[in-house]
Amino acid sequence: MVTFADSCIVIYSGNNKISVDPTRPVPSNFAFFSHAHIDHLCRNYSQTPMTSKTKVLTSKETSLIAHARGFPMNEINEEYDGFRLLDTGHILGSKGLLIGDNLYYTGDMSVRERAFMKSARAPKVQTLIIESTFGRPHFIFPAVTDVIHKTNKIISEMFDKGIPVLLMGYPLGKAQLLTALFGHWEPFYIHDSVYELNSMYEKLGVPLKDGKIFSEAEKKGLLSRTKPWVMISPFMRSSNFVRLMKQKYAAICVGFSGWALDKRYGTMMGLDHAMAMSDHCDYAELLEFVRASGANKIYTFHGFSHDFADSLKKLGFDAQPLVSSNMRKKDKENKALLHTSLDAYF
DSSP states (O other): OEEEOSSSEEEEETTEEEEESOSSOOOOSEEEOOOOOGGGOOTTGGGSGGGTTOEEEOOHHHHHHHHHTTOOOSSEESOBTTEEEEEOSSSTTOEEEEETTTEEEOOSOOOSOBTTBOOOOOOOOSEEEEEETTOSTTOOOOOHHHHHHHHHHHHHHHHHTTOOEEEEEOTTTHHHHHHHHHTTSSSEEEOHHHHHHHHHHHHTTOOOOOOEEHHHHHHHTHHHHTOSOEEEEEOOTTOHHHHHHHHHHOOEEEEEOGGGGSTHHHHHTTOSEEEOOOSSOOHHHHHHHHHHHTOSEEEEEEESHHHHHHHHHHTTOEEEEOOOTTOOHHHHHHHHHTHHHHGGGO
16 A cells, blocks of 8 residues: 655555655655655654664765765665665665565656666566656657767857856756866865765765865865866855855856746846756656556656656546645646755755
8 A cells, every 4th residue: 555644655455564765754664765855854853752773774875975064864775675776877875776576666767878877767567656756748858978078068158258157957966967077177166065065975885086176166266267177056046155256257057957948037046047957757758667666556656746647547547646635736836946946955
């Protein structure tokens, strides 16, 4: 049985109750954390009375990154009888949960290879619980190679004019990919918050370019003396940092997100250029994942869960959105549209 609680999806399998990506303590036999974005974590999960005996399932990478972000996990299990953790290609350490050979919970996922990130693969199961962040037909992303080419062209044109470039993405996951994809440019700077997470990635075996830290470069006046330059920065919409970069250095901002397919996104985020590159599947990739799984029952969650379930039902699948009983369809869609601001902090 699969249900939606107030803070997570709950799966009942045999005598086990499994909470997946709980954001608040939930009494259960097992708790599974798919990855280390803050909206998928719970502080001190194993230290509350109701969860002290709960076994935590997650990857080593997720537990270490989560701990560094203030979300410690005690006595994690990467393997346990009846459970398998499968790569989902979302960020470093992201996993889906396979229960026996019957049910698979994807968590956030991507089937595209991007720099050091490998693609997710669909296991054959009877029941599939699949994310639907971009579960509407108009969300079809361009090839990653096209985004890379277009971005390199923008940087080259700006360098010819002596204009520095900020490459902006979510600080965990996207920023490390940007470092890997565009680290060949010089001079190359990294915002302090991104540098900390880049260092964590390197400790976990992902080699990334060791650019100069923004705060140190700013203190030494390097940003003025070495123009033009490239800097990897987190999204900080309407922040003093972005205003400083534009006013003091005349920098342009290039942002990377699947939401860039929405023409309003660039303006809302204060970007000069918005690139549709995501760590999630687009609509066509979600459909293909469902087909490849061979699942008889599909549950959709996150983002456009109603829309994607409706699309699947029109194609003949037995599909159902997973939402709490008091959440209206419009509320869920509004939550998805707000991702453009919410995910910037994750």
